[in-house]
Amino acid sequence: MTDTSRPAQAAEEDEIDLGLLMAQLWAGRNWIAGATTAAAFLALAYLVNTPPTYRADALLQLEAKSGSMALPQALSAMAEIEPQSATEVEILRSRFVLGEAVAGTHLDWRAAPVRLPLLGQAVASGRLPLPDLDVLTAYDRGDARIRLDMLEVPPEWIGEEIRVTAGEGGRFTLRLPDESLAEGAVGVPLSLPGQGFGLRIGALEGAPGREFVILQRDETQAIQSLRGRVSVAERGRGSSILEVSLTGEDPAELQRTLGAITEAYLRQNMSRSAAEAQSSLDFIERQLPEARAAVTKAEEQLNAYRQAQQAIDLGFEGQSLLTQIAAAEAELRQLAAEEEDLAERYTQQHPVYQKLLSARTRLEERLAALRRETTELPETQREVFNLTRDLEVAQQVYLQLLNRAQELSVLKASTLGNVRIIDSARTEPLPIAPRRGRVLALALLLGALGGAGFVLGRHWLRRGVRGAEEIDRMGLPVFATVLYAPAVAGNRRRKGTLPILALTEPDAVAVEGIRSLRTSLHFGMLDAQSRSIAFTSSAPEAGKSFLAVNLAVVAADAGQRVCLVDADLRRGRIRQYFRVGKGEPGLSDYLAGEAALEDLLRPTPIPGLRVMTTGRYPPNPSELLMRPALSELVAELDRRFDLTIFDAPPALAVTDPVVIGRAVGATIAVVRHDVTTTGEVEALLRQLQGAGVKPAGAVLNAYKPEAGRGPYGYGYGYGYRYQYSYRPQARD
Incomplete structure (x- = not known):
């Protein structure tokens, strides 16, 4: 059956179900909304902490010129050459032109107030208040200004920071790169001939204690930095009109610098024309x-x-x-x-x-x-x-x-x-970046796409069972589908007494699914040789103990005599549902011949229900279960009870379920919705069938309609591990 169904299943998986895709996205709407919110928050933080960028531009016209000034007038008119815009663009961006602009506007000087790390722009712009603490006095709050009129440093100090601390009455203190200190006043030249240092600060605003950084940059680095902010393009193909633009944070500095660039380019063009005229004149x-x-x-x-x-x-x-x-x-x-x-x-x-x-x-x-x-x-x-x-x-x-x-x-x-x-250089009044609307829209879009990608990627990577029909295609009948119960979520990691849903919420939809399981088992086991069943799964946290306990309760409520046995001799937790101590004797003691059955069948508040816990965890659980005492126990319980339920460990983790399955009347596989994969179910079947145990059926547990193939979508996941360890206890 498995082989014949695979082509149809593969064909179905190859098709793109748009309805299912939309349902998966809708089910993961919380993830998508969270990712979108996080992206919007990051975008707002970026906008708040990013200084505005302005743009200055200018227009230049290139006129045709004679190709050879030394020719007579008649031939010169015939040899006129159209201006080459690409050549002029490269000349505009050359070190010769930009170097003159750097030297004329002192772009190799840097003088700015010290800002708070990470949030400096937000604090300086006034969007984020800064407490008046002594440790924060040095940082700019938007009230610090400095203007440098003259700076001369020795070659070894190029690129090194000079710290300026504002004082009272226009005084300031310098901390030089060699860690020496010097004092000066605004507007008064400060000279240190022995060190080759000279400075004059034209203006200094800020509360006492505010710090500023002065830096003499390397000329080549200053030119490269300026070149990165300059763009030159021809406005219209063949128009010989060049548009020169410059971007930066200071509008006044932009207009002044771009004006210096255009003037330097104009001067070099004039000097080039004069040199060409002189060369032609010399020739003539x-x-x-x-x-x-x-x-x-x-x-x-x-x-x-x-x-x-x-x-x-x-x-x-x-x-x-x-x-x-x-x-x-x-x-x-x-x-x-x-x-x-x-x-x-x-x-x-x-x-x-x-x-x-x-x-x-x-x-x-x-x-x-x-x-x-x-x-x-x-x-x-x-x-x-x-x-x-x-x-x-x-x-x-x-x-x-x-x-x-x-x-x-x-x-x-x-x-x-x-x-x-x-058009001479002029700065646009409004900043060109950051564009708040565009940044927010892009952040929201990327956040939504990222959330959707996470939801779909998680679905694609996990591929858990999402419907009973997937289990049916593997030849395993589904006795019942038990809906997800939020009230018992996290019981696996909870310590102390665990609640029994059939007692705390008897009208819950999950309990109705367990009652349906009780009915299916009643009619499905009419011809069984033993009235005992064992619950197992492929991996931990599938909900075996939850089903075993609640099935025992609803069966006892129906008037049956029920015995619940915790056969997980490694990590059994049935005792936590019935407040049985960890060291109390149980199944391991019976199999070892150290306790009588009468002493191990514990009464419960539910009439007709008896419980046998694991007892102390043995060092050899598999060998203990393989003793004839297990079959004798099953036969004895069949004589005393109408239904015996064994809670077995996961089959892919240990071999215990195989041993238990050969002794009981039926073995039922518990498949957790959207967690247990089809590959795990197939491996579970091979594991049991290879040992001669034929599973009677399966239970689809913790089913969430919004995560299945319904109209509500996809979006729930559990983390689990295959590791199934235990700590054996020494017997007295």
Whole structure:
């Protein structure tokens, strides 16, 4: 039966039952609510103890600049380069720029009041009052302020704290890193030349005894810290607008620092432009003498030839050819510039591009024809023509270089860069963090998810039996389902007398389940050879003793003669229900032959019910139970009573239940709902059946409808152990 049912069971477990999932979450609502509350409390503590973070921003515009200032004006216009935003972002975040800001605003200085550990922000903000105790005088309560005007420390004191203690009348005391003390006054420079230390405190507010910390940080660390708070991004792709932002706790310090960063970046950009202009100017000034020499040389060659050949000018025809050739060359240069622009937008097959190529071809043909006409001039005019043309070219180059030199001189004098500040640094009035609503919402969400994960994870890890149908699928009939009784919760760990639910709350639903068990056993044992039963389980704390005691009471109430035997010779507790002393004789004494049965059957307040306790715990309980006296005891009790109930120990812990099961008429397995796993039940069956004991059935104990496969969900658990030890008692 077990093998044939496993595929169906596996298929059922593979399916996700959303209804059951929701029921499990609903049953674990207390865990989820607790986790959510704890997360909300932690979020509130975080918000109270976290200083607000502000943000300052500024906007910069990057303008296009010429790619080579040394080129003539016509070529410089063609070589304009769009600003590279990524490059400028890295320059803004460089040590060169940030280092100037650190030095200008003294960000490598740290001067702040001492705050209470862990709760310093809550106390300083006034949200958490601090008692006026002498040991707490040093901590800031929101009334301490310090401003540092000058600080100079020796190299070995960089990174070391200097403690300042406020005194009366603007006086203060310093505790230096070498543990020496010094005194000073606000606004008065304090100098220790022998130690290389200098200090001037511009303002100091706080009650006498308040302490402050002054620190000179390493410049590299200060730059790295500032870089971590600076963010630069281009606002819109290709817009050449950079948005620079800085975050921190002090709004005034943020605006001042960001302003210093933008000014330092602007200065380096201007100096870079001035340096570039100077470099180009130097290059042009080196070329001017050569250009002047070329003009002089061309003039001398032309004059010399004229004097030698007695030629005065080119004549009308030569002058006309010279003018036409110069005009054609100028048009070709213009078409070349237009072609570069068209090549970025069109292919060579585009009609506009083809039109330009056709015009260039016609100009080149015309220029070639004009140059051929020059060859038809007389030799004297042809040579004068060439020399005159060389002179005009040299003069044009010289004039362009001279004009560019004047432009660069003006540019250098103005020192204008290609960066413009659009919006100066300004701090937003409201803090950007922590965002209270978002933090609380996220904390509540994470708390709820964490609680739900805990509930579902606990269910997934334990996988206890959650319904009688799971026991039925293993081939073990369920005689009864006993509901969970909160009144007897924790009896396992309780000392002293234990209550009997059938007597204290006879109308409880759990007692009704035990009455149902009594009825099932009455009809199920009609053909049994013995009217004795034994309760066992796979592990401790399944509720065997609870069922055995209450079943004995309800059976006696029904008019039956009942004997309750505590067969757990290791940790039996039946005696606690009936106020029997721990050292009183019992089953172990009978099996050892040291006491008569009449002396061991103790009367109880319930008519028809007798009890036999364990007696003193023996050192060899299994060997003692294997004696023939156990079978003789069962037979004798069958003659005297209508029902005999044995409370046996767990079967997976010891072998005693196997021995007892072979002597009694029926063995009943007690399965605790949501605690005993299906694997434990299967192991229990194999343990008993392997020894020749066939369990008659099972009882599902401590069933909680809200934790089963009902509409109420999941969510109850017990801790238990397989360890089942005892401490043997020495016999007298």
